[in-house]
Amino acid sequence: MSTWQDSRNGPLPLLLLALTVVTGMVDAVSFLAFGRVFVANMTGNVVFLGFALGGVTDFSIAASLVAIATFLVGALAGGRAGSRFSGHRGRLLAVGVTIEIALVGVAVVVALVSTNVTSAEVRYALIVIMALAMGVQNAFARRLAVPDLTTTVLTQTLTGLASESALAGGTAPDQRRRIAAPIAMVVGAGIGATMVLRFGPGEALLLAWLVIAGIGAAAWRLAQSTEPWTVPRPPASAPTERET
Numbered sequence: 001m002s003t004w005q006d007s008r009n010g011p012l013p014l015l016l017l018a019l020t021v022v023t024g025m026v027d028a029v030s031f032l033a034f035g036r037v038f039v040a041n042m043t044g045n046v047v048f049l050g051f052a053l054g055g056v057t058d059f060s061i062a063a064s065l066v067a068i069a070t071f072l073v074g075a076l077a078g079g080r081a082g083s084r085f086s087g088h089r090g091r092l093l094a095v096g097v098t099i100e101i102a103l104v105g106v107a108v109v110v111a112l113v114s115t116n117v118t119s120a121e122v123r124y125a126l127i128v129i130m131a132l133a134m135g136v137q138n139a140f141a142r143r144l145a146v147p148d149l150t151t152t153v154l155t156q157t158l159t160g161l162a163s164e165s166a167l168a169g170g171t172a173p174d175q176r177r178r179i180a181a182p183i184a185m186v187v188g189a190g191i192g193a194t195m196v197l198r199f200g201p202g203e204a205l206l207l208a209w210l211v212i213a214g215i216g217a218a219a220w221r222l223a224q225s226t227e228p229w230t231v232p233r234p235p236a237s238a239p240t241e242r243e244t
Contacts, residue, residue: 009146010229011222013177015093016141016149017184018215023137023152024188025195025208026104026130030067032193033201034123037063039130040138040152042071066124067131074103074135081136082143089144089230090222096140097216103133104209111202126201145233148177154185 023040030039036059038044049064078096085092107129114122134152141151150156158178195204222230 010227012146015215016146016151019151020184021188022208022211024185025192028189028192029196029201029204032196034127035063037067040134067127070128070131071135074132075139078136078139082140086232090225094219094223097219099136100133101212101216103129108205108209111205117201154182
């Protein structure tokens with residue numbers, strides 16, 4: 001089978017790449033419109049927290065802490081849902097994306113009906129809702145355990161791309177997923193930034209929601225599959241045999 005659909009992961013790589021695009025979109029919205037904070041990339045928020053503690057005025061201690069805390073709550077909820085539906089990877093994806101659709105949908109409504117999205121109340125409400133959604137997404141993406149496709153964290157993906165390449169003396173496995181993941185993030189961030197600057201954060205979140213809804217529709221079709229790829233795999237943190 002191809003890099004994008006193999007016997008171990010079926011169509012999951014393509015759907016997780018689409019969610020990586022969503023990650024770029026929502027982080028562009030949150031950074032540009034919610035006050036220098038990410039709702040998906042928590043590594044950035046930890047660094048931003050350090051900047052704020054160091055006295056850099058463009059970053060907020062409260063916003064970083066709220067994003068991190070609510071992301072953890074979302075990851076907890078996603079982990080509990082993952083434990084319940086872990087017997088079928090297609091169903092797990094469908095349930096996780098459905099939760100994300102609901103949360104992002106609420107954020108879209110809040111952003112579109114608010115007369116002042118930059119007010120503290122609205123900004124923090126949107127940070128909470130979106131960080132919850134991204135925590136859920138990361139939890140079920142982790143449990144799906146598709147190598148090099150976590151939808152958010154790219155450091156290890158980029159490390160593998162370089163360290164396991166032929167130039168580094170590695171085995172040089174098929175690197176297309178590793179290359180595609182950061183490209184997907186860049187594309188999503190570019191789309192999100194363009195939408196925020198030209199239309200507004202509400203419209204940008206609406207576009208992200210439409211992408212998530214499309215992924216959800218595809219995931220529910222896969223929830224009935226009996227193909228071998230639906231069988232659970234070890235979590236992403238556990239040692240796994242390299243995909244070929």
